[in-house]
Amino acid sequence: MRIQADRQRCEGHGLCEEVAPEVFGLDEDAVVVVLTEELDPGLELKAEAGVRVCPVAALKAQR
Ligand code: SF4
Known part of the structure; x- marks a missing residue:
């Protein structure tokens, strides 16, 4: 799974980081910054939860 972040769209709410701090951080x-390019399979559900929680839809997960 790959995670993409639209940094132009991000408003810095930090919700993704709260849900999945192993995957998302803030500069x-x-x-938002994606901390890991190739996601460990054990983190996929957590990463997807972080994607869903973004209030401005700045994150995407691709399998
Ligand atoms: S939840 Fe969305 S808006 Fe908030 S920091 Fe993460 S990517 Fe940015």
Whole structure:
């Protein structure tokens, strides 16, 4: 699974990071960064939950 983040769209709410801190972080400008390019299979459900929780639909998960 690959995670894509639209950093232009991100508003820095940090909800994705709260749900899946192994996958998402915020940079010094409070814009999302994806911490891991190739996701460990054990983190996929958590990553998908982080994608879903974003209020501005800035995240995508592709299998
Ligand atoms: S939940 Fe969405 S808006 Fe909030 S930090 Fe994550 S990507 Fe950005």
